[in-house]
Amino acid sequence: MVSKKNINAKPLTLIIEKMFFICACISILSLLIITVYLFISGGPPIFKIGFFNFLFGMEWNPEASKFGILPMITSSLLATLGSVIIGVVVGLFVAIFLAEIGPKWLVKPFSFAIELLAGIPSVVFGFFGLIVIVPLIYNNLGQPISGGLSLLAVIIILSIMILPTIINISETSIRAVRKEYKEGSLALGASHIQTIFKVLIPAAKSGIFTGIVLGIGRAIGETMAVILVAGNSVQMPTGILSSVRTLTSNIALEMGYSADLHREALFATGVVLFTFIMILNILLNVFIRNRRAEL
């Protein structure tokens, strides 16, 4: 009886089980198609423009067929660096607060606040930056010609945006450190703060690095919020108050009206951005594996 049922069920079961497998492969397929299409549309133009002229060219002037993206690469990297430094310092301290220092009645509402911060759409951040932070910069930092639309504004907005990512993952990994470590350190006479910085954080480091890499990815990839506060002039940033254009905003700003080689150059910009991100992803994969090994 039982065996008969099993035999009858087999073909359908096999089909459904194969379907699970096929669904799981759709992620791989999607990643593959995205990579292929992006490189088909954006790879050849890099060589049409000239690899060196494109990556290290200082001038972006589509009308004169000049497509150099070094200023945008520099701006993207500076904006990311600045926001990650602020985001990591603040984020790590907040994570310590939530995991170790904060009283329980504050930790709950605060972690809800951080969760909410993660959910706010990026345009809202950008709009807030445009209405509040840009005028603040303009009025308090010597009324720069950029009108406050600047690298500084980008850094401030991005560091707020990447905070939840860094806090969330750091907090989880600090909490995941074995209790014995903490108890051992305290028993040896170290203070709570010493234990946190000398024992817990080193033990949670691969989790914290994961958070940082995810934060970098979010900062370098953010588009709409950045456009609203960056000023978007194509120039090498000369200071923290210069108007800048990042790789992402270059694509989004000009896609609408571009054609021919200009459009291809925008896809090529996408390829450069994608390459940065994939390098980060590979790094991330290594950290995640280390983290699993540690746990």
Next chain:
Amino acid sequence: MRTQTKISDFIIKIFIWLFTLIAVGALILIVGFVLIKGLPYISWNFIVSPDTGILPMIVTTLIIIPLTLIIAAPIGICSAIYLVEYARPGKIVNLIRFATESLAGIPSIIYGLFGYVFFCLTLGFNYSILSGSLTLSIMVLPTIIRTTEEAIKTVPNSYREGSLALGATKLTTIFKIILPSSISGILTAIILSIGRIVGETAAVIFTLGTVTDMPKNLMSSGRTLATHMYNLAREGTNENAAFATAAVLIIVVALINLSARSVAGQFQKKLHSKK
């Protein structure tokens, strides 16, 4: 020595409190500012006015959400089932995990570019609700897979063993025991995805377009609330409408977060009561 430690500990503690208050303060400032400036402008007219009303954007957003989920949820849930219940550690699983992690890390502007080339041009869907939903469904796939995976993993092994011992097949066990037990986790995954769909701009603008008309069918171009908000902020001509739209977005996102929390909370409770 002892007092030195005490002093440095004290200073560090002050910094921890300070930075925490700054982070939470930033949220309160942003949310408070937008709500105070935006709420007074939300009116019946703001929604239904034929020229500037946001009704078409609300409708477009409400169509995009279920359409994206219909595509992404079954694929994501089946992937999670495969990863937890069937997959053995090895190359394929590593590859699937790498792909999921990578998809989660790709910036939305890249999804926009890809969606434009692939769905709008290559497949000929043009700027449309269909192109937008297909692009978004790839974007939310990692969220659904990961969250569902976590949920399925928390189903106690005794459930599986009990079901199998009673003579149920593996597939019956999955559909009758494992999926029902992880339903709140799956719901959380879906709610989180809705949050992402509602807030997304860059990927949507290049696949759905920016037309402000009421959508007629799946091939219509349109605007979601978030892309509308972006256009308002960029044009800078109607700041009040931008604030009001931002306020609507924040309220929607807060509701989504709250419901995700309560669903996840129930899930935890259920889990503990069963243990």
